[in-house]
Amino acid sequence: MFLIDSYKLQKFDFDLLERRLVEDVPKLKKAAFVLSLQAASKEMISLKVAELRSRMWKQAALSAGLAAIPNASVHRYRYTWHRYYTRARCIYSIVTAESEFYFTQLGLDEISLRRYARLTNADYKKLKAIVVSSFGGFEIPAIVDTCVRRVAMPTAAEEGLRFIPLIGSLIAAPLSFAGTYYALQLVLEKMERVALEVVECVAESAASACCD
Secondary structure: OOOOOOOOOOOOOHHHHHHHHHHHOOHHHHHHHHHHOOOOOHHHHHHHHHHHHOOHHHHHHHHHHHHOOOOOOOOOHHHHHHHHHHHHHHHHHHHHHHHHHHHHHOOOOHHHHHHHHHHHOOOHHHHHHHHHHHHOOOOHHHHHHHHOOOOOOOOHHHHHHOOOOOHHHHHHHHHHHHHHHHHHHHHHHHHHHHHHHHHHHHHHHHHHHHHO
């Protein structure tokens, strides 16, 4: 039996109930179930981050597949540049789309923050301030740029490798895989830290309200 309060999620056994549900759900449905829950506690954030991290290799593999496509000719400079630009935009789009999924799953978007503030009777402006101070706002492309400034996807060197028949593509693919995977790691780690700050802010607000 669990004692819960639908209006005060931070109190009683709500976290224990969520953990029991996650543990008891069949393995094949566990990922979908974890991702359907709200990131309303440190433990739930940890579970979500683990699931999100397990998705990274798929996105990195897609990026590697794009990088493995060889350029048609080293003499067609305009065509080559166009393909490089298009491929770079595709890889950037992969990272951006996945980052947006992380952002929503960890409850950092405006809609999730408002709902979380309403459920916990927390000050939405304080929660918003945490996100804005960390990322500068809610725009995903800007957030990605902030998190992965040290990573270029794909790099000029990687693109140059495609001019080498067969071997170039075999080298470029793992480089793109590693770069995309690392970029997603940086994004997720940063978002996890901010999500934990939000939860801690809500916990502090609940504690001060009890004292009052």
